[in-house]
Amino acid sequence: MSRTVKIEIKESEEELKEMMNQQTHARFLERLQMLYWIKTKQFESLQETADRLGRSKSVLVCWLRNYRRKGLTGLLEWNYHGGRQSKLSGGILEALQQRLQDPLGGFRSYKEVKVWLFEEQGLEMPYSTVHRMVRYELDAKLKVARPTSIERDEAAVAEFQKNLPYYLDIIDIFQNVDGNLTLPLRYWSQDESRFGLKTITRSVLTALGVKPIGHVQWLFKSFYIYGAVEPLTGASFFLEFSHLDLDCFQNFLNQFSEAYPDSLNVIQLDNGRFHSAKKNEIPKNVILLFQPPYSPDINPIERVWQSFKEELSWFKSKNLDDLRKEVDKIIQSITEIELASLTGYNFIIDALK
DSSP: OOOOOOOOOOOHHHHHHHHHHHOHHHHHHHHHHHHHHHHHHHSHHHHHHHHHHTOOHHHHHHHHHHHHHHHHHHHTTTTTTTTTSSOHHHHHHHHHHHHHHHSSSSOOSSSHHHHHHEEEEHHOHHHHHHHHHHIIIOOOOOOOOOOOOOOOOOHHHHHHHHHHHHHHHHHHHHGGGOOOOOOEEEEEEEEEEEEESSSSOOOOOOOOOOOOOOOOOOOEEEEEEEEOTTTOOEEEEEESSSSSSSHHHHHHHHHHHHHHSEEEEEEEEETTTSEEEEOOOOOOOOOOOOOOOOOOGGGTTHHHHOOOOOOOOOOOSSSSSHHHHHHHHHHHHHHHHHHHHHOOOOOHHHHOO
């Protein structure tokens, strides 16, 4: 039978609990968990503690040896190679970090990192070592990539952001060409988003080893919300329409113009066909400013739609009326401070200054 653990744990139960709650690395968390179990005497032997953690007894002995020598600092030291210098250093490490920092570069998997190290850097390493280094030492993990069209012109996007202050200056100057009364200029971001009965799926937080199950329904009735948000103040204007077309957009512009009659409203929007149709009758106090094609990420209202749909994740309703009530509740509950925080992109706020 394994002997009882004989070691003095200097930290209190409360301190250990707090440290576990704040810990983000699983490998450090299990070491703190070991101390907590020993402190609270939940198991009679070190072998039982090791079995509960899913570790060998020899691993726990090594952890406790480090704890005796250096306390928590020793216990939480990160050393994958027993003190040996990592092969992943110098120019190789710099090249890997540069690749990981590139939004258009990156890797599709840890296996691809392993292949890249071998083919591009001439370094052969076990998959487990590559995974530990990249995930925990470099703190890089797999993320869902934001889809971006291959036709996107990055130079045009950069030029739009850089020149926005000049666009606004020109618009402001030309108000006075015919001696008209100058209106205060306000800047809005505008877009439309579809809301339907098909369940919106999102991640679910569950315990380790528990695969979450989410019930979904496949109903395809829907409606559209047309919206405009002012990044500087968080002011907003939302209307519901049944379709995504020229007539609905014209209706939205007319009602928006009437809601803000005392300002010249510059609206940033995408290049949708009905946005730029020749039949549009743009109200006198509205100016449409088209962003570069294929660049939805520079329109701040996209983050508002994302926030709304996070709130609607896993929501299920058999009819559109219930969905309308839920969407309306979300719109009514979000504050101007929250909207300004979501949409206050630096290039816009700086331009308005």
